[in-house]
Amino acid sequence: MRRYGRRAPYATEFIIGILLLGTSAVQGEALSGPAPVTQVVAIDKPNDSGGSVLIRWKRSADDGAGMMSVKGYEILRSVEREKGYEHLTVVPAGVEEYVDNTTVDGTSYFYIIGATDGVHRTDSDPVGPVMSSAQWFHQGRLNMLIATVLLSGLVLWFINRAKKGKKLYIRPIAGLQAVDEAVGRATEMGRPVLYVPGIQDMDNIQTIAGIVILGRVAERTAQYGTPLIVPTSRSLVMTAAQETVKEAYLNVGRPDAYNPDLIRYLTDDQFGYAAGVDGMMVREKPAAIFYMGAFYAESLILAETGHSTGAIQIAGTAMPAQLPFFVTACDYTLIGEELFAASAYLSKEPLLLGSLKGQDWGKAIFIAILLLGSILASFGHYFLSDWLTTGSL
Amino acid sequence: MEGEIRFILATDCGSTTTKAILIERRGEEYRLVVRGEAPTTVEAPFEDVTRGVLNAIREVEELAGRRILEGGEIIKPSKGPDEGVDIYVSTSSAGGGLQMMVAGVVKSMTGESAARAALGAGAIVMDVIASNDGRAPHQKVERIRRFRPDMILLSGGVDGGTVSHVAELAELIAAAEPRPRFGSGYSLPIIYAGNRDARGIVKERLGADTALEIVENIRPVLERENLGPARGKIHELFMEHVMAHAPGYRKLMSWTDVPIMPTPGAVGLLIELIAKRDGIEVIGVDIGGATTDVFSVFKEVFNRTVSANLGMSYSVSNVLAEAGVEKITRWIPFEVEEIGLRNTIRNKMIRPTTVPQNLQELLMEQAVAREALRLAFEQHKSMAVGLKGIQQERTISDVFEQTATGATLVDMMDLDMIVGSGGVLSHAPRRSQAALMMIDAFLPEGVTRLAVDSIFMMPQLGVLSTVHQQAATQVFDRDCLIRLGTCIAPVGLAEEDEPCMKLKVTLPSGEDVEREVRFGEMILIPLGVGEGADIVMDPVKEFDVGAGRGKVLKTTVEGGVVGIIVDARGRPLQLPERAELRMRKLKEWAMALDAYPRLDLW
Known part of the structure; x- marks a missing residue:
């Protein structure tokens, strides 16, 4: 030395x-x-x-x-x-x-x-x-690799099953089952259906989910011959809604019934929009109102006015703060992920169904692993929690 | 009127047989005296229903030793102790009964209400036409033309609701130019029971070419059904148009004191009356050769459905097709080849009046009956539902359990009584067989009374109740029903032979019967007709007998010709999958109820 x-x-x-x-x-x-x-x-x-x-x-x-x-x-x-x-x-x-x-x-x-x-x-x-040199594989992320492979595998497996015609059970979502009922009510009462796709733009995933559900509702209104009014607060949403509704009316063979004037842009302003929609509710007295998308403080203003007109109301949002208002003021509410699951539930497309089922199973497995890790850690065994956090045992 | 009446004659003109009963007031109560029957004579060569009626009455005359007819007419009112009757009433299901088509704007709303109105009035609903039924207009027109209904019930829209959809339906019916089944020279009756704002346009479209009748809306608002006026009008038109044009009915109508009713409508009326009188929830079933009718009263709402293709003779092959061989063989306690079963069933279809010649055939027939009853009941449950399309009130507690509207009203735990009717139940060689069939098909839960209609007189009593309620209910209680006993069925599942309930029955003699009931067994505790017993049921925590899971229930049960039947096979009932084990269990259960002779030797 x-x-x-x-x-x-x-x-x-x-x-x-x-x-x-x-x-x-x-x-x-x-x-x-x-x-x-x-x-x-x-x-x-x-x-x-x-x-x-x-x-x-x-x-x-x-x-x-x-x-x-x-x-x-x-x-x-x-x-x-x-x-x-x-x-x-x-x-x-x-x-x-x-x-x-x-x-x-x-x-x-x-x-x-x-x-x-x-x-x-x-x-x-x-x-x-x-x-020094760069590595191709980050061994500390082995846990993520396993999770990704597992989740992807589950999704692919369920998609494959769905494509082969196997029936994939999805828990009934009362709010979606009630779509026909709400449109039926409007038909019997001779009143329109009002669809509110939230106050956010097309870059918001909730708005996209809302537009997907709008397609389904539009198919029903086309079949039942009931007017569908869609007020929007963003110009892009209006364009997307028009295209979706037009396609839905074409799909069920009723292009003649499609009226683009019923899908309107009101204003970007939050409360200006709420006031505009409330006015429509009071004037048109729709028998069924859908709220599907991202909502903020205007949620209760809209839902309360809708309730007072005697309409069946179905809401769906992933905004946790607005959910209690919708639950109490609406007939049915899609909570959080139910809004995103709705497109798979409604369309029954194998690709969407398989993805939904696979993701649900993945979540179930991860929840089980987290629970097991917590229990083991409570008894002083940290290998699972260490592996989950660092990827190495 | 009730006080003056002593002798009552009632007939029921069925498709094949006309049945007559004579009721007499003895002291303070009305009792059945005799019953007679004769073949129905609507079809060629007779083409006069009254011939069969007179033949059946003649049999009654002979059996009762009383003169009722004079010169081919009924003697009314009664003259002294041995001549004539005070009232004559009749029902009819001859010629296929009342066959209707109904139309509504939305199938699950006004369409369903219209179907309920027609079914409740005793009709067979051939089709429900709706704006949203997915069929093209020409297909709907073709259906109306092909079916040729006796009557059409058109509904749609709440009051102040849609007019355009109703007008569209009216135009479809007008375009079809429907012709009635009977009588070529008259217009088809159409009842309009929809939006009052659309009356004008419906009259404009249909008024000229059809016998249009307008009644109150069956759904004035979506939250309420108003079926009474439509049902009343159906009965009226049934008499005026359908019956008046059927062979011989005009004469028969002139004899009766109250309008002739469709047979199922009369049965429904009686069941509704009894449920209301006793404040109970009831299921009634009438299993016939071609059709099976199920009636129910739950939460004070009466419902009737008719399964037009489920029956024990003409429609028996359809039961096989709908249920499948496996579902039928699961009730047969011996090995049976599929071809043998199919042949037995088909023979019954082409020879509808034959009866089983040996125990094997009987067991096969009763297995088919179980499935026919089960399928009819499934259909009933899907029709006996709450109203759809109504606004709901929610609280924050509903966040994870948002119940949908339109749930079935049928709640087996709340059910108090099942009444069976029809040959396979009423004429089963042993009453315990009828009890077992009804339990297997309906799967009652908790405590449920069982009864069968002894000689199928419910239709006559139903129509009689419109004019003399006291006589109808007294005869129903004393002579019509054969009380089989009470079924006690704990709800829950466990392993075979695990204890599921402790039972203590205090018999009328004061004797106590205490039993530990094990899962998978059936027990029969004899208790005679008219006797009652106090019973204490203490289920284990996984089981419910009506008071909640694991909670003790004390009640009084009625006896009958069979007794108290404890069915601890669990709900939902799961038969063993292995054939050998299943057959052994079926024999065990049948032997526990002493349902068949010498079953242990098989």
Whole structure:
């Protein structure tokens, strides 16, 4: 082991050092600096995109024990074993690991860790060469890989089953089953159906789900010969709604009954829109009202007015704060994910059905694993929770 | 009028047989005296229904020793103790009964209400035409032309509701130019019971070419049904148009004191009356050769359905087709080849008046009957539903359980009584066979009384109830029903032989019968007709006998010719899948009820 001495920069310190030198044998040891670090290892940092080297060591015998003299560890790096070491940084005492994020991939490096007490430094032997590089596979994400494969496998398997004509059971959603009933009520009463697709634009997934359900409702109104009014608060939503309704009317062979004037843009303003829709409710007295999409504070204003007109109301939103208002003021409410599941439920398309079923099973499996992990952790076994969080056992 | 009446004559003109009963007031109560029957004579060569009626009355005359006819006419009112009757009433299902088509705007709303009105009036509903039934207009027109109904009930729209849809339906009917089944020289009766705002346009479309009658809307608002006026008009038109044009009915109508009613309508009326009088929930079933009628009163709502293709003779092959061989063989406690079963069933269809010649044939017939009853009951449950399309009131507690409208009204746990009727039930060699068939088909839950109609006189009593309610109910209680006993069926599932209930029965003698009931067994506790017993049922926590899961129920049960039947086979009933085990269990259950002789030797 080599010891690289260092001249004290200040005279006072030098004098104190001389004075202390003669006092005792123990003090004599202090002159040669703290004990060096041991077991120094430098490796390419795993599971990264390159450009970093991980250096680990066992701390000095004088760090937290012995002379208690270690103040920190100096990291030195060179591209040659014997010379050219440059100071990288100093890490505090007690630390046993450092990541050098300044390496160039493909270049070999050597490292020395010097234990320092503020005056002297005792260096380790150089370690290396070590070369940083990018990894193709992040082993810490093995858990995610398994989850992805499992989920995809389930989805594909269920899609395949659905395509083969196997019946996939989906829990009946009362709100969706009531679509026919609501449109039927409007038909018997000779009044229109009002469809409110929320106040957000087409970049909101809830609005998209709302437009998908609008297609189904429009098919029914076309079959029953009942007018369908769709007020929108965004111009893009109006265009999308018009296209959807037009297609629905074509699908059931009633293109003549399609009236684009009933799908209107009101205003982008939240409460201006709410006031406009309320006015329609009071004037037109629709017998069935649908609220499907993203809603904010206007939800209760709309739902209460609709209820007072005696309409059957079916709402669906993933906005948790608005759900209680819809539940109490509407006949049926699609809660959160039910809104997104609606398109699969209504269309019975194998692709959508299989995806829905696969995702549900995936969720069920993950919930079971989380529960198991919690139970094991409660009894002091952390391997499952560790694996879930870090991907390594 | 009721106080003066002593002798009552009632007939029911069925498709094949005309049945006559004579009722007499003895002291303070009315009792059945005799019953006579003769073949119905609507068809050629006679083509006069009154001939069969007179023949049946003659039999009554002979059996009762009373002179009722004089010169081919009924002597009315009665003259002294041995001559004449005070009232004569009749029902009829001859010539296929009353066959109707109904129309409504939305099939599950006014269409369904119209069907309920027609069924409740005793009609067979041949088709329901609706704006949303998915058929093209020409297909609907073709259906109306092909079926040739006796009558059409047109409904649609609430009052102040849609007019255009109703006008469209009226135009469809007008375009079909429907002709009635009987009589070529008269117009088809059409009852309009829809939106009052559309009356003008319906009159304009249909008034000229049909016998249009307008009554109150059957759905004035979606939240309420108003079937009475439409039903009343159906009965009236049945008499005026359909019956008046059937052979001999004009003469028969002149004899009767109240209008002739369609047979099922009269049965329904009686069942509704009894349910109302006793405040009970009832299911009645009449399994015939061609059709099976199911009646029910739940939550004070009367419903009737007719399964026009489920029966024990003409329609028996259809039962096989609908239920499938497996469903039928699951009730047969011996090995039977499929071809043998099919042949037995087909023989019954082409020779409808034959009866089983041996025990095997009887068991096969009763297996078919179970399935026919089960299927008819399934249909009934889907029709006996709450109103659809009504606004609901919600609270935040409904967040995860949003019940839909249109749920079935049939609740087997609330059911108090099942009344069976029809040859296979009323004429089963042992009454316990009828009880077992009804239990297997309807799967009653909790405590349910069982009864059969002894000689199928419910139709006559039904029509009689419109003119003399006291006589009808007294004869119904004393002579019509044969009380089989009470079925106790805990609801729940367990492993075979696991205890499911403790039972303590205090018999009229004061003797206590205590039993631990095990899952999968049937027990018979004898208790005679007219006797009652106090019973304490203590189910284990997975089972419910009517008070809730694991809760004790104390009640009084009625006896009957069979007794108290404890059915611990669980609900829903799951028969063993392995054939050998299933047959062993079927024999065990039948032997527990002493339903068949020497079954243990098989």
